[in-house]
Amino acid sequence: MKTEKQLRKEILNLTKEFYRARKQQEPFIPGETQISYGGRVYNEKEMMNLVDAALDFWLSMGRFAEQFEKEFASFLGVKYCLLTNSGSSANLLAVSALTSPKLGERRLKPGDEVITTACGFPTTLNPIVQNNLVPVFLDVELDTYNIKVGDIEKALSPKTKAIFVAEI
DSSP, X not given: OOOHHHHHHHHHXXXXXXXXXXXXXXXXXXTTSOOOSSSOOOOHHHHHHHHHHHHTTXXXXXXXXXXXXXXXXXXXXXXXXXXXXXXXXXXXXXXXXXXXXXXXXXSOOTTOEEEEESXXXXXXXXXXXXXXXXXXXXXXXXXXXXXXXXXXXXXXOXXXXXXXXXXX
């Protein structure tokens, strides 16, 4: 009988073969093959990591996430790095963290104004509202959808404590 380690190695080797067989069936033909602007882009290593994590039944955070957090924190030169399930959750955590009493007088308090764009994602606006902060909306440049930087200074008031915009 094979050990778990042997079986895992065999499964991962089969996964690599599967990936290569699938890619061989999809030749790229210039001018004919459709190129998706936003689809699944992965290689055999990523597929093998997916299967490897699934074999441990890690369907969310697991050893790969922990390894990434440690290596990314080291790369950034910081003590900690935490992953979130989405950019939306990261936005909520970021704004909420800025309301922490641990920041003392620098913390955001209910009623403080936060400059943001009038044309953006709900998940940029919602954390402002959820933390009882007041959004101050600025328009965007039509060609880039980025905030009109020249309008920021005009929007500043004594209540302005932050600027929070998403990359579009």
